[in-house]
Amino acid sequence: MGQFMGFLNIERKNQKERSPLERTDDWNEYKEAMTEKEIGEQAARCMDCGTPYCQIGMIVNRGTSGCPIHNLIPEWNDLVYRGLWKEAYERLSKTNNFPEFTSKACPAPCEGSCTAGLVSDPVSIKSIERAIIDRAFEEGWVVPRPPLRRTGKKVAVVGSGPAGLACADQLNKIGHEVAVFERSDRPGGLLMYGIPSMKIEKDVVDRRVHLLEEEGVVFKTGVNVGRDVTAAELKNDFDAVVLCTGSGKRRELPIEGRDLKGIAPAMNYLTVSNRHLLYGEPLPPDLNARGKRVIVIGGGDTGEDCVATAIRQGCRSVVQFGKHGRLPDRRTAGNPWPEHPNVFSVDYAYEEAEELFGRDPREYYVETERFTGNEAGHVTGLTTGSFKKNRDGREQKKWDADLVLIAIGFRGAEDRLFDDFEIQRDPSGRVILADEHNYQTSREGIFAAGDARRGATLIVWAIEEGRKAAAAVDLYLDDKQSLLKSLFK
Ligand SMILES: Cc1cc2nc3c(=O)[nH]c(=O)nc-3n(C[C@H](O)[C@H](O)[C@H](O)COP(=O)(O)OP(=O)(O)OC[C@H]3O[C@@H](n4cnc5c(N)ncnc54)[C@H](O)[C@@H]3O)c2cc1C
Ligand code: SF4
Incomplete structure (x- = not known):
């Protein structure tokens, strides 16, 4: 102790x-x-x-x-x-x-x-x-541990983010044959192309993928399920299918001037930055922050990663808009232990901005009202109001900007694949399960896990979802060494 x-x-x-x-x-x-x-x-x-x-x-x-x-x-x-x-x-x-x-x-x-x-x-x-x-x-304690026997059952996992990887790992360990289908050219999901290398270096992701390969998991990259392989084909070729395709539908900001050049979704920006670092692919001029006044709309983690990326690209300035207020310095009475403490913190990107530009880049209660541009159709700035305007009477404010990144969250699983599998989603875009406990969708033998089912969340929740879905698949396949049964031993 x-x-x-x-x-x-x-x-x-x-x-x-x-x-x-x-x-x-x-x-x-x-x-x-x-x-x-x-x-x-x-x-x-x-x-x-x-x-x-x-x-x-x-x-x-x-x-x-x-x-x-x-x-x-x-x-x-x-x-x-x-x-x-x-x-x-x-x-x-x-x-x-x-x-x-x-x-x-x-x-x-x-x-x-x-x-x-x-x-x-x-x-x-x-x-x-x-x-x-x-x-x-x-x-050298982390070594490949392939299963000692194979069950002869085949499972397709679609998506190779933390949910898909955890699910594949669990199912492979107990002997099922697992193929992971990934539409990107490299496995890892948001671990590879979303989260910047300052938080998770990419060789760390590759190292784990290689271990899984050595244990017998097969990765089929560059395969867009629903287009390159149909739902019917997967259902026919595999005993079960687990959809771990993430929460890829982005929230948009359909306001005046949104079509101007130099305004981009945060995920496009972070993906090209990661690809530039991994493969030396050139940064498109409209997604390069060098020398620019950058505004990030959205106060969450994705926005923070955009701030840190823009700083490393050599931006002239950076500001991040959030719609909520500054969090208190200590827990409030309404946020007692053991709840997650909703308190103010200065995370890595904000520390960096403060050091370089002399101020925390965060602005609170900001509502973006419209974008303005020049004759060439490029963004030059935006106008904001305040979510608190009725209370504190704050006026509209104008901001100059050469690059605006929209990081206001996700709207759930992408439609096409789930339409192809004829699987329903709730109004937030999350996959509806037939039974919350067994991760099976309304279609027999088709399971869903991770951000696709839960909505955009955390790596650790995605791992938990992947593990639970694997246990449910194992039970469905009625293998004797059931993971789910072992959980209740
Ligand atoms: C910028 C950013 C920063 C983040 N930072 C953190 C953090 O610091 N800590 C934390 O805990 N969480 C963080 N998160 C959240 C975390 O990354 C996600 O919750 C997690 O990755 C979800 O895992 P997943 O496996 O469900 O989906 P994803 O990681 O999104 O993976 C889904 C995969 O499915 C593939 N796919 C989709 N459709 C198809 C198809 N039709 N055919 C084949 N493949 C398909 C996609 O290409 C993708 O590779 C961050 C998220 C973002 C966007
Ligand atoms: S994975 Fe679990 S133990 Fe590790 S940091 Fe996250 S919550 Fe804590």
Whole structure:
């Protein structure tokens, strides 16, 4: 259980970050691992409190509390404290297929509900998770483990984001033959072409994909299911199909001037930036922030990643509009533990903008009303009002801009594929399941998981969905070694 009273006697430390001025000169990960000694001390802060809210993984008051994949956090904290790293890795890999992704980019809802956080600072769970998986790769403990036997059952997984990869991993491990169909030229979903390399470097994604390949998972990239392969063909060739195609429909901003050049959806911008870095493909002039005044519309994580990308491309200035207000510095009475703390923080991109331009780029309660352009049809600026205007009487404001990125969220699963499979979606665009517990859609043998089913969310939820869908598929295939049954042993 760590060190007696450790959480009171030892100060919490976070993973170190490279200095903003240094890291904005490159595209490498902005965080640095802690030393073994530091990690041992952080693990000593966990008291194995007996009420491990850190691992409950529940939605409480519309936010995520605890780890959605129910990582066995107090157990591996203690193993790390005692220097039993291999055992810690074994416990971690029992619940998490890809700790190398979550330990870099998860917002760590486990820490928001850590019991130590009630009276002190929460345990640095994410940093410890990272140290375990880094050590496991360094020591060569993460090796391909192909199944000892094959069941003869074939499953098609469509989409290779974290949900598809987790689902494929689980099904392959118990012996089903798994083919992953991916329309992009490279597996990984948003891990590869959405999330910037400052958060997850791309060789980390490739490394895991290669491990899965060595274990027997077959990746069929450049195949757009619904066009290159039909739903009927997949149903015919496979015993089950799992649709993990993400939440690719974007929210739009249909206001005056939207058609001007220099206004682009955030995902187009982030995708070409990632492809430019991976393959040296030229950046289209309208998606290159160099020397430009950039405005990002949308206050979420995607918007933040656009800010960090624009900074690295050498933008002249950057501003990010959010429709909500600034979060409070501390939990409010309406946001008690173990809810996820909705508090103000200065994340990596904002730290960088402050260092380079002398101010936090975030503007609050901003409503974009119309875009303006020049005779060449290129955006030159925009006009905003305030979502709070009726209360504080704020006036309209004009902003200059050469590049505007729209990052206002997603509207659910893309239609064509699901129309092809004749699967219904709810008004938010999420796939409707016939039974919430078995991940099966209204079509027999067709399952859905990840952002396509849940709506745009987090890597860790996508992994959880992929694992649960795999368990449900296994039960459907009526294999004797049922994953679902083993969950209830
Ligand atoms: C910019 C950005 C930053 C983010 N940052 C974070 C973060 O820091 N931390 C975090 O936890 N979460 C983050 N997220 C959210 C996270 O990336 C997603 O929740 C997660 O990737 C969803 O996984 P998924 O497998 O359901 O779908 P996706 O990752 O979207 O993968 C779906 C895959 O399906 C493929 N596909 C779609 N249609 C077809 C078809 N017809 N045929 C074949 N293939 C198809 C797509 O090409 C894609 O590869 C971020 C999201 C974005 C957009
Ligand atoms: S996956 Fe996320 S929520 Fe779970 S232990 Fe790791 S950082 Fe915490």
